[in-house]
Amino acid sequence: MSAAPHLEHSLNHSTESATEYATRGVRKRTRENLRLVAPMRVRKASRGMFVVVLASILGVGFFGMLLINTTLAQGAFTLSELRSTQTELNRMEATLIESVAALAAPTALEEKARSLGMVPSSTPAFIQIPSGKVLGKPRPAPGNRVATPADATVGEGVEAPSSSGLPPALGQTYDPAASDAKRGTGEWSEPTLIDSRVISEDLSFDSNPVQ
Amino acid sequence: MSANRGGQNFSEYGTARIDLGNTRRRGTILIVVSTLILMIFAGRLIDLQAVQGNKLASAALDQRLTTVKLPAERGSILDSSGAPLAITVEAKNVTADQTMVTDPIFVAQALSPILGADADILANRLTGERRFMYLAKEVTPQTWEQISALRLPGIFSEDTSRRIYPAGELAANVIGFVGAQGSGLGGYEYAFNDQLSGTPGESTYERGSGGRAIPTGSSVRVDAQPGVDIELTIDRDIQYFAQKEIALAVQNSGAIDGTVVVMDPQSGQILALATAPTFDPSNPTQGTQKNLNNRPLTSAFEPGSTSKVMTLAAVINEGAATPYTPIKVPKFLLRGDKEFHDSTPHGTLNLTLSGVMAKSSNIGTILAAERIGGKKLSKYLERFGIGQPTGLGFPGETSGFVPEYKDWSPTSFPTIAFGQGLSVNAVQVASVFSTIANDGLRVEPSLVQKIVHADGSVEEPEAPVTTRVVSRETAIQVRAMLESVVGEGGTATNAKIPGYRVGGKTGTAQVVDERTGEYSEEVIASFAGMVPADDPQLVVTVFISQPRNGRYGGELGGPVFKKVAQYALGALEIPPTGSRSPKLALTFGG
The missing domain is CATH 3.40.710.10 (DD-peptidase/beta-lactamase superfamily)
Structure with missing residues (x-):
């Protein structure tokens, strides 16, 4: 019961303005209970607003589509770019594999070694570590001398091979003194390889080749 | 009678009026006709979507789907230390569409030094109405790049592979050899052919009008299984x-x-x-049959x-x-x-x-x-x-x-x-x-x-x-x-x-x-x-x-x-x- 007046009051208050507006000037001349009712005012949504909403939905849609398409296209571009890089790399790999394999083939290696003046070793021989005992019968390699052992000093000894793109062997030096003894005989004397690390282990070799 | 006549008159006079003017009847007719039409549409719709639906959808998919074979790489034959005796590398076949070649002599002369082939023979292969013709097989990718840089119309390439034997005649009697199709015809290339060849895969995807894959389309890819490598005891x-x-x-x-x-x-x-x-x-x-044999065996x-x-x-x-x-x-x-x-x-x-x-x-x-x-x-x-x-x-x-x-x-x-x-x-x-x-x-x-x-x-x-x-x-x-x-x-x-x-x-x-x-x-x-x-x-x-x-x-x-x-x-x-x-x-x- 206490809510009713409150409701009435609020109702009155809300319709008051519309009624007052419609009956302004009439009020005084007509009866109190008859009044002109204005058509119920429908709260009209603003047309502009509607257009904006639609346009924005459309806009977002289009923009989204564009974004997706661009992303896909971008992906496709990246894909094709990577594919062509891959193809390029595959080709390079194939070429490199082929040339490495061709260069590493025994035929090519032998040719290269021979052009450097190398010959196959005839009889294998072994040095037993740590006794220093020589197993087998080492013989000087057959063939013609292409450089006198004396020429093959440290600097020059490594120069010839390195000019052909081969790295010099580590820790190996020719001992010219040992070969000088045989100089002038016209006989091939084996250049003795002296490895400083081996010497430090208290090993010594004959300067003359073991026959 | 008069009433009857009058009524007749009225009716005669009024028939047109009713047909044209009776809104309710006109409405009925409209509804009936449009219902019929809509029923036909609906019927067709049901026919297309429900009755034939799956069939048509798959037919359409078939039109878009393409399957590409993914060749399997042939395995290598190696020596006991893993050094290659027989390996497969990428290669290209050079092909021509004769209808697109306008000046065969010119094209032949341009290709001749790159392919190392006789210009006259190439010109012959470039002249005619055939849409597909091999010009050279199994050339290196580099060779193809040189050709492709010339931008000659009507000259295309095809991906393929090449079997190479880097060591030449080395252990040829054991390794054997492959035929033009890349399958082994002699020696271990033949004996282990199935294992060396591997299993080719395939890629199936939806293709748009431009021939490119549709990114969102369905695609199935079965990767190729490369062949095995065979390591011999040969040093x-x-x-x-x-x-x-x-x-x-x-x-x-x-x-x-x-x-x-x-x-x-x-x-x-x-x-x-x-x-x-x-x-x-x-x-x-080039070898005689006797020399192709692995005599020790x-x-x-x-x-x-x-x-x-x-x-x-x-x-x-x-x-x-x-x-x-x-x-x-x-x-x-x-x-x-x-x-x-x-x-x-x-x-x-x-x-x-x-x-x-x-x-x-x-x-x-x-x-x-x-x-x-x-x-x-x-x-x-x-x-x-x-x-x-x-x-x-x-x-x-x-x-x-x-x-x-x-x-x-x-x-x-x-x-x-x-x-x-x-x-x-x-x-x-x-x-x-x-x-x-x-x-x-x-x-x-x-x-x-x-x-x-x-x-x-x-x-x-x-x-x-x-x-x-x-x-x-x-x-x-x-x-x-x-x-x-x-x-x-x-x-x-x-x-x-x-x-x-x-x-x-x-x-x-x-x-x-x-x-x-x-x-x-x-x-x-x-x-x-x-x-x-x-x-x-x-x-x-x-x-x-x-x-x-x-x-x-x-x-x-x-x-x-x-x-x-x-x-x-x-x-x-x-x-x-x-x-x-x-x-x-x-x-x-x-």
Whole structure:
């Protein structure tokens, strides 16, 4: 019961303005209970607003589509770019594999070694570590001398091979003194390889080749 | 009446009015008609969507779907260290659409230097109305890039692959070769073709009008399974050396062909299987059929004196003789209806069993073999693997031939005892010597070390079958006898390797003339040996067929054995044992 007046009051208050507006000037001349009712005012949504909403939905849609398409296209571009890089790399790999394999083939290696003046070793021989005992019968390699052992000093000894793109062997030096003894005989004397690390282990070799 | 007429009039007058003007009826008609139309639409809709729906959708998908084959990469064939012997690389086929080529002469002249082909031939291939024509096959990607840079209209490329053999003729007889379609036609390329080729995959995707894949469309991709890599037991360097030496020996002696087998007696692994002449696997059509064969396995011949090793090992193993057993060797021996002689005429010789081996006496071998008899000998031959498949599974391999004991004629036994009347292949002989080298235990030869699958998993072949053929003591005694062959007074002194103990046996087997069926003057000279003789790590056999210069196994085979063995000893870092050879008496005091 206490809510009713409150409701009435609020109702009155809300319709008051519309009624007052419609009956302004009439009020005084007509009866109190008859009044002109204005058509119920429908709260009209603003047309502009509607257009904006639609346009924005459309806009977002289009923009989204564009974004997706661009992303896909971008992906496709990246894909094709990577594919062509891959193809390029595959080709390079194939070429490199082929040339490495061709260069590493025994035929090519032998040719290269021979052009450097190398010959196959005839009889294998072994040095037993740590006794220093020589197993087998080492013989000087057959063939013609292409450089006198004396020429093959440290600097020059490594120069010839390195000019052909081969790295010099580590820790190996020719001992010219040992070969000088045989100089002038016209006989091939084996250049003795002296490895400083081996010497430090208290090993010594004959300067003359073991026959 | 009047009312009736009036009514009629009214009705006549009003019919049109009702038809045109009666809104309710017009509405009804409209509704009925439009309902009918909509029902037709609905019906069609149901037909399209529900009844035929799936069929049509799949038909449409089929139109968009394309399937592209993804070729599987062929596996490589590698040597024992993994060095490539046969590999597959990317390549391009150059193709032309003749209708798009406006000036064939100009295009041909532009392509000619790049492709290294004759301009006239190219011009011919470019002229016409064909939409697809090969200009060159299996060119390198670089070559194609040069062509593509010219931007010639109507010239296209096709992805393909190329089988290359970087080492050329090296081990060609083992590797084999592939045909134009890239499948193996010879050797292990053929035997392992299925495993080498792998399984091709395929990619199925929806394709738009431009031919590009629709990103959101359905796609199925089954990747290709690359083929396996096959790692052989062949050592590339030893193979190369052996191949070079045998080619040289064949050339120098004017022989028709020759083979070298290098084997590790303990594992049975074949380190080199060389033959000359051979062929270029990149160009197999240039080779003659004979040279395409892997002779050490596909050609059978009479082993001759190298076979005496089996006979004498059997005699010793049976306890019927020792290396010192004296054997009186007469001038000739009559068995069946046949006289048996030694290769060089002699009076009566007083040889020990070692002497029989060292001098390679046929008569002495027959006399020794008679101590155990033919039945036992035939059993030993079988256990040594003669007349049996080697177990290598090589295409075209021969097992050789030994007549069954029950079929032996009176002359069969003496003939077979010294290596005639039976046939073997070179690997079988190597296996016999490996058995002696491996203390009498025969290990089945092998050529494939392992198979590496695309996912990196390694498949080891089954462990080789081992057979106890003779006892360790017998093997040691036979090896000592084999050393006397290379030693002073033996038949192969030039097989000696300084610093090492070498044991071996020469052979000079007569060749049966195919036309007459009789023994001809032609021979197969051979040497089979092992080193170091007291702890054998290597077995090398050399066969030289029908030489013109030189005749005997010792003089022709010995030096090849020496060079190949020396090289292999160095390559495999096998030091000498440092012990001394025993001096066996070859003759006895008579």
